[in-house]
Amino acid sequence: MNRNSGRNTGGNAPQHPGQRAGRPLSEREIREMRARKARKMKLMRRRRRILLLGLLAICILTGVLVAAVSGAVRKRKAEKAAVEAAALQESMSASAAEEESRAAEEKQAYLASLPDMGAIYGIAANGVGWSHFFADNSYSMAPANSYITAIRATLSGQPEGMSGTIRYRVNLSGTGWLDWQEDGNEAGDSAGSAPLEGIAMELTGDLGTYYEVLYSVLQDSQWTDWVSDGTEAGAVGVGLHVDGVRISVVKRTGSEVYAGNIDPNRPMVALTYDDGPSPTVTPRILKCLQDNGGRATFFMVGQKVIKSPDVLKQMVSQGCEVANHTFDHTLMTKVSPTDLANQLVATNQAVSDACGISPVLMRPCGGAKTVEGMNIAGAISMPAILWSVDTLDWKTRDASQTIQTVLENVKDGDIILMHDLYDATGDASETIIPELVSRGFQLVTVSELASYRGGMIPGKSYSQFRPLSAN
Known part of the structure; x- marks a missing residue:
């Protein structure tokens, strides 16, 4: 017998796994033990699945929450960006509108500054x-x-x-x-x-x-x-x-x-002055016209034109009208047609020499006309201009009387007769001109008045130009 054979049966010999201490396990016990082990393993697997599912749910929930939070953040950012974009657009639109308004104002200011x-x-x-x-x-x-x-x-x-x-x-x-x-x-x-x-x-x-x-x-x-x-x-x-x-x-x-x-829809009158120019009175009238934005027509005597060329230049620079009143204040009824033609042509030449502009209108001295004389006016392309308000300033030499005559009688389309030879007429003009403007009248030349009231043709005479609707 082997010397070690006794050790194999000793108390320290290893036991079978299905064996209880001191005795072997029965088949039933082994089955129960295996069943318990199987249940334990199943429970562990179930717990593991539950844990995994929980972790998965947590991940999914976390993803959903993260997505929701990210979406909310993106939405807030988008809303903020939209608000900022709208504010920027509004600011840009306001700036563009302000720029456009400023450009329009600058253009208007520039236009106003132009001569x-x-x-x-x-x-x-x-x-x-x-x-x-x-x-x-x-x-x-x-x-x-x-x-x-x-x-x-x-x-x-x-x-x-x-x-x-x-x-x-x-x-x-x-x-x-x-x-x-x-x-x-x-x-x-x-x-x-x-x-x-x-x-x-x-x-x-x-x-x-x-x-x-x-x-x-x-x-x-x-x-x-x-x-x-x-x-x-x-x-x-x-x-x-x-x-x-x-x-x-x-x-x-x-x-x-x-x-x-000129606004044709507003009332207008033509102030006219005869027998000048005067080196002292005419400049006063021109200054008053300039200060009040008005113009007038000056029917001048050729002899006096030659003596005051600077006065004519001032008339033209202010837009006033230079017109013809014969060379030496000759009545149409007192001279031959040939002499009248010479008178008118000489005055046109004198005016043109003085200011570079030729008259297109004539006024018969004293308002006296003849058929032959009017034919002469037509032959040199000139209408004849009379008047509808006669101040008689040459007779009264009274400023207050002249003022009263004009302001009590003036109507839209009138041609008003005065004479720029007398200090009293200069005084009267300095009241009449601003007062007519304050009443809404445009102070225009005879040609301008006629241009919106039917016009003129050579050889015909005109004393007023009423609104066309009133004719």
Whole structure:
């Protein structure tokens, strides 16, 4: 026997796993033990699954919460960004509106600072030749029984450094529309006999941005409506010719503008002064007109014009109208037609020499007319201007009487007669002018008054220009 055989049966021999101490396990015990172990393992697996599911639920819940929180954060950020964007847009819109408003205000201020401009123009009439130059918004007309064959135009008062000029073209009968001309060049055929049938005009460069040229023509004894910016004035191809031209340059305002900056819907009167100019009284009247934004028409005696050229230059610079009252205050009824023609032509020349502008209106001395004399006026392209309110200032030499006569009788469309020779008339004018303005009257020249009240033609006489609706 092996020496170690006794050790295999000793008390320290290893037991079988299914064996209780001291005895072997029964089959039932082994099954119970295995069942307990299986239940334990199942419980552990269940707990593990529950734990895993719990962890998964926690993860899912955490993800949901994180997503919800992130969404809320993104939403708040988006809302904040939208609010900030809206505020920025509103701020930008407000800034743009403010900038636009400021730009508009600056443009209006710039326009207000610009000087008034005017056109200076002349006409060539068949059988007569070129006229002198006429002032802005004057009636440049061919003599009665004649017509215009060419025009030329330039500008006065153009702002220094502002680009552009005036350009124009004409429709010449038998030829059609000719090429554009500009700045005093001839448009038409002054050496020929073909009449003009229409004209078109415009301003170029910066001038066209800030100013507008208005024009009208006389055809078939009627003045056409004002047109501008290249629009054709006159009926072409129907056998009519142009007998007169009016041109006016005005500032652009963004709304409707009118020749001479006159509102035809407001009342207006024409103050007229005869027998001057006076070196002392006329400047007083001009100063008062300038201070009150008014203009007047001065029917001057040629002999006195020669002595006061500076006074005429001031008239023209203020937009007043220079007009003809014969050379030595000669009554139409006291001279021959030839002598009257010489009187009128000499005065036109004297005025043109003094200020560069020729009269287009004449006033018969004393209001006396003859058929022959009116024919002479028509032959040199001039209407005759009378009056509707006679102050008799030459007779009374009383300022208060002159003031009373005007202010108690004045109506829309009146032509008021005074004389710029007397200190009393100067005194009266310094009251009459601001008072008429305060009553809402526009103080305009006779030509301006007529331009919105039916117009004038050579050889005819006019004493007032009432609103067309009242005629």
